Amino acid sequence: MDTAWLEVFREVARRGSFTAAAKAMGYTQSAISRQVSSLESATDALLFDRLPRGVRLTAEGHCLLGHAEAVLDRLGTARTDLAALRDLVGGRLRIGAFPTADAALVPRAIAAFQHAHAKVALSLVEGLTPNQLAQLHSGDIDLAVVSTAPSRPFDTASLDLHHLLDDTMFVALPPTHPLVGHGVLRLAQLAEERWVAGRGRVDDTLLAASMRAGFRPRIELIAAEWIAKQGLVAAGLGITLVPSLAVDATRPDIALAPLHRDDVPARAVYAATLGGLTKPPAGTAFLEFLDAAAAEVADEIASRANN
Amino acid sequence: MDTAWLEVFREVARRGSFTAAAKAMGYTQSAISRQVSSLESATDALLFDRLPRGVRLTAEGHCLLGHAEAVLDRLGTARTDLAALRDLVGGRLRIGAFPTADAALVPRAIAAFQHAHAKVALSLVEGLTPNQLAQLHSGDIDLAVVSTAPSRPFDTASLDLHHLLDDTMFVALPPTHPLVGHGVLRLAQLAEERWVAGRGRVDDTLLAASMRAGFRPRIELIAAEWIAKQGLVAAGLGITLVPSLAVDATRPDIALAPLHRDDVPARAVYAATLGGLTKPPAGTAFLEFLDAAAAEVADEIASRANN
DNA sequence: GGTTAGCATGCGAGTTACGCATGAGTGATG
């Protein structure tokens, strides 16, 4: 059944005449006659009584009319929704990001995106990179902000990776620490320090890097939450590593010292989408905002490292 | 846009593969491929990502899927409703009838019809014949039970008339009246009686008939409502004419005497529908129940007239 | 009673949709 038949049917029902409907729709009267006839065959119902002056809906025609209008309406909203999806005035975009990306990078991009495309429903899920990738593959999120870890390289085959920035490491020192203000530090200078460690990947980084620098870090303080680590450092009980993405989120009574990039390799931060698949329009648009936010954040980090 | 495209789209979305959908729907894989392609052109959207093993909905495809299912559902209910209309398990029938027809004839037909076709929504409008015909023409009712009046013959051209029965006249007498039990009466025997008259056509009938019988009836009592007329007659204050259709509705303390049919011509009672137009299936079905009810009522009237 | 309005239909041309066969790309398998 062609939906054009329904449109013709609706027009004829409204105008009460094949000829009038034909004129209104740019068809010939014979075309209208045949289309109505086709619809009558398809529904196995006589839809109009043919009168000497025009036509009139039968009971069956009246019954069908309501449904036909509903169907055409729904098709119209389908068109509208699709257009909204394309024009970024509708639809949704589900984003995932690792925790420190949510300190500044992702929130800035989201704020700018929402300002530009208020009608798009954005959602954000925080999680570690492996979880993000799993959700990406299962279709739970459309785009993930992830970071490389030397230990777990992700399969580049099934992903589209868009490089955003490189996340270097800073050392968080108590404000009274003697090394504060000495510019770029080498990891070896910190061999005797007491370290505050969290759990998971960041501490792998610390361990691997310090072993490479020739010492085994003294880890006596374990704190999972960022707020706790900061407290310990601010109290002068130890030092810790801070990803550059989190420098804006450190409390003012902590000193941050840039670390030489040969000592702790930078983590690359990517925006990842499923490879080979069509990205939702909002996704590609969001990438630009992520780029802009990444550029801003990178600038700020660079200026901080040079002080 | 062909709704077959939507069905194919839905099937492919469910099965995640063109080939599987083709097998399920009895098409070739190439046909599926082209139909999806057609739908994509029509919607100007990429609906599926083509993967090495099957396909996967894009964001646009997911957006369209909901609408497509709604449209197909609605088309299904349209088909169901049309079938229900035909099979008398749905739809409606709007009936009109003149007042005395609602005393026994129409209620019986309605009761029997409702018992046979409970799902059909019946409605009844009481009104005089001219109003019924007007509503018939305006499309407010589907079928009218009307009666002829010598003064106002209706235009038989635009109507389909189905004869139900002939409505003769009875005389309502006080139970103590000397003429009670004398069988068929001639109007001339009642020349000296005092008449209870209503308004409108019934009294035209009385006037015309009595003038023809050679007298002018003494009309001193006017009562519009049937209940009032009966009261006056039962109290012995006068006599009145009763259409045969109303004999069952007369109170027991009134005597009814059949009137010779040469004196007061029978009114023909018809079921009228708009001529040339397709009758709703419930309408033609209802006619049979009207016929049956008319036969019953006519039998009862005949047996009453013979007593 | 002629004219007009309106729907149905035969006809030819253009478009569309189907199946068949084939090609290209990717994952599974030995």
Added chain:
DNA sequence: CATCACTCATGCGTAACTCGCATGCTAACC
């Protein structure tokens, strides 16, 4: 690493459909 299996896209020829045009027919209107 080569081969196979599976999936979708596409060229081709045929069949069906839909269109406009012209015509026929019926009923209302002047």
